[in-house]
Amino acid sequence: MEFIDKISAGLTNAGRTVSQSAKNFSDTNKLRNEISTEKRNIQQKYAEIGQLYYEKFNNDPGCDFFPEVDAILTSMRHIEALEAEIQEVQNRRPELVTVPEGRMGDPSIRPSAMVCMQCGQSYDDTSMTFCSNCGQKLTAQYPTAAAATLAPSQTAADVTSTPTVTPAPAPESHAVPDTPAEPPKAEPAKRVCLNCGCVAADDSVFCAQCGTKLV
Numbered sequence: 449m450e451f452i453d454k455i456s457a458g459l460t461n462a463g464r465t466v467s468q469s470a471k472n473f474s475d476t477n478k479l480r481n482e483i484s485t486e487k488r489n490i491q492q493k494y495a496e497i498g499q500l501y502y503e504k505f506n507n508d509p510g511c512d513f514f515p516e517v518d519a520i521l522t523s524m525r526h527i528e529a530l531e532a533e534i535q536e537v538q539n540r541r542p543e544l545v546t547v548p549e550g551r552m553g554d555p556s557i558r559p560s561a562m563v564c565m566q567c568g569q570s571y572d573d574t575s576m577t578f579c580s581n582c583g584q585k586l587t588a589q590y591p592t593a594a595a596a597t598l599a600p601s602q603t604a605a606d607v608t609s610t611p612t613v614t615p616a617p618a619p620e621s622h623a624v625p626d627t628p629a630e631p632p633k634a635e636p637a638k639r640v641c642l643n644c645g646c647v648a649a650d651d652s653v654f655c656a657q658c659g660t661k662l663v
Contacts, residue, residue, distance in 0.1 A: 558574065562586040564582065564584050564587075565584065567581050576657070577658070578654055578656055583653070642660070
């Protein structure tokens with residue numbers, strides 16, 4: 449009976465030790481969190497004191513911490529310049545070249561690209577009518593005015609004439625054993641505009657021909 453009492457007392461003491469250790473750990477963490485909170489409060493007050501000092505002495509070159517104050521002024525001016533540059537970039541639009549007067553309708557002057565004035569997307573395919581990114585109607589972009597002025601006129605003969613080609617001699621025939629034909633490979637499904645039936649690129653959001661949103 450005495451042996452059992454000793455075991456029971458030992459287990460009780462061990463449980464009390466574990467419980468006390470857990471409580472000590474919890475209390476320590478709580479105190480450390482309070483210390484961290486007070487340190488953050490101190491840092492915030494330091495920042496407020498520094499801001500008050502800056503606002504009071506930013507125009508006084510003779511103040512004790514003028515180099516630091518001047519560094520803040522320099523950074524603020526730099527930030528203003530960068531924000532103005534960002535605004536300029538956001539307001540930027542593609543520069544379109546006007547076709548010289550009297551050359552409108554000239555078949556020798558063709559668009560070099562199609563440009564979306566809404567999102568700035570540019571397309572080399574001049575047959576496109578609408579932006580596949582935002583659905584806005586595209587604007588034709590022409591070559592430089594100098595290139596358009598010097599462009600030679602295109603005649604019907606330039607289009608219809610066909611150069612004479614001398615046929616190459618037929619290659620010698622060699623007997624080739626018959627091989628079984630491979631079955632045709634299935635082509636991947638293409639995206640088609642439900643409004644006009646035009647085939648669209650995989651990454652298009654709007655149809656490039658009619659501007660309808662793709663599904």
